[in-house]
Amino acid sequence: xxxxxxxxxxxxxxxxxxxxxxxxxxxxxxxxxxxxxxxxxxxxxxxxxxxxxxxxxxxxxxxxxxxxxxxxxxxxxxxxxxxxxxxxxxxxxxxxxxxxxxxxxxxxxxxxxxxxxxxxxxxxxxxxxxxxxxxxxxxxxxxxxxxxxxxxxxxxxxxxxxxxxxxxxxxxxxxxxxxxxxxxxxxxxxxx
Amino acid sequence: xxxxxxxxxxxxxxxxxxxxxxxxxxxxxxxxxxxxxxxxxxxxxxxxxxxxxxxxxxxxxxxxxxxxxxxxxxxxxxxxxxxxxxxxxxxxxxxxxxxxxxxxxxxxxxxxxxxxxxxxxxxxxxxxxxxxxxxxxxxxxxxxxxxxxxxx
Numbered sequence: 001x002x003x004x005x006x007x008x009x010x011x012x013x014x015x016x017x018x019x020x021x022x023x024x025x026x027x028x029x030x031x032x033x034x035x036x037x038x039x040x041x042x043x044x045x046x047x048x049x050x051x052x053x054x055x056x057x058x059x060x061x062x063x064x065x066x067x068x069x070x071x072x073x074x075x076x077x078x079x080x081x082x083x084x085x086x087x088x089x090x091x092x093x094x095x096x097x098x099x100x101x102x103x104x105x106x107x108x109x110x111x112x113x114x115x116x117x118x119x120x121x122x123x124x125x126x127x128x129x130x131x132x133x134x135x136x137x138x139x140x141x142x143x144x145x146x147x148x149x150x151x152x153x154x155x156x157x158x159x160x161x162x163x164x165x166x167x168x169x170x171x172x173x174x175x176x177x178x179x180x181x182x183x184x185x186x187x188x189x190x191x192x
Numbered sequence: 193x194x195x196x197x198x199x200x201x202x203x204x205x206x207x208x209x210x211x212x213x214x215x216x217x218x219x220x221x222x223x224x225x226x227x228x229x230x231x232x233x234x235x236x237x238x239x240x241x242x243x244x245x246x247x248x249x250x251x252x253x254x255x256x257x258x259x260x261x262x263x264x265x266x267x268x269x270x271x272x273x274x275x276x277x278x279x280x281x282x283x284x285x286x287x288x289x290x291x292x293x294x295x296x297x298x299x300x301x302x303x304x305x306x307x308x309x310x311x312x313x314x315x316x317x318x319x320x321x322x323x324x325x326x327x328x329x330x331x332x333x334x335x336x337x338x339x340x341x342x343x344x
Contacts, residue, residue: 048285150241
């Protein structure tokens with residue numbers, strides 16, 4: 001008798017779970033899609049070049065009267081290598097912060113003038129100020145391909161031995177400097 | 193051949209050329225036919241890093257043109273297909289490959305569909321087993337018996 005009384009209660013609980021299970025599954029799917037579409041920016045690619053040596057190059061220096069620079073010129077001190085162009089609005093947006101970093105922190109900044117017109121680039125630097133120790137001219141974007149660049153601006157932190165330690169795709173602003181690049185730079189000093 | 197036929201043939205040819213999946217023109221030809229064929233095959237294998245869902249072959253983005261030029265240069269330098277894939281992957285990561293490699297970080301990608309299919313199959317089986325295991329009530333048994341008698 002006790003058994004027959006318990007059985008319907010048990011079956012009802014079972015039915016309840018059966019009814020809620022699809023709902024729970026649907027909620028889980030919604031949560032997954034929400035996270036997938038919001039947490040991660042699909043236009044940001046993970047960098048394949050972290051901990052790799054800066055690629056070899058031999059390119060003219062912007063306004064350098066025929067002088068050239070190679071990857072060896074990056075070594076000896078940590079550098080911020082900034083890929084920029086005059087056709088790139090975000091490069092102008094981050095220019096003030098790069099100027100501040102160059103002036104206030106003492107971190108040396110090298111520019112890669114990417115797929116640009118040299119005369120325009122020189123005029124741009126005269127007009128907006130020049131935080132770069134020097135700029136190399138990557139007119140056809142070949143060094144960009146070597147660096148895995150897919151849009152300007154991109155900024156690399158390179159250690160004194162010429163190893164890429166951090167990559168930022170997009171604007172370097174104060175928050176990016178303080179939360180990403182400055183800690184990575186301090187890390188370099190801590191681990192020689 | 194009549195003039196009309198010739199016109200039609202020319203139109204058809206033009207259409208076929210327009211419809212063939214030609215890559216954006218970069219003003220560069222690989223003289224060797226086998227190389228050109230490898231080039232065409234390779235550029236459909238890589239994803240344009242800027243455009244999320246276009247191959248190097250179909251994208252008009254400047255970066256895609258740079259990467260096509262890189263692929264051509266590597267082919268002309270005598271690199272094997274595998275070396276060219278590795279070259280681009282080292283610089284742009286797995287993202288650039290439409291066919292992602294099998295490794296621990298991509299296990300979820302490769303095996304999640306299989307796991308979900310197995311889970312669904314198990315759930316369906318269980319649901320089916322439960323339904324067939326439910327005993328008939330007296331009233332249901334009566335209905336079935338009457339039905340069978342009428343048919344018999």
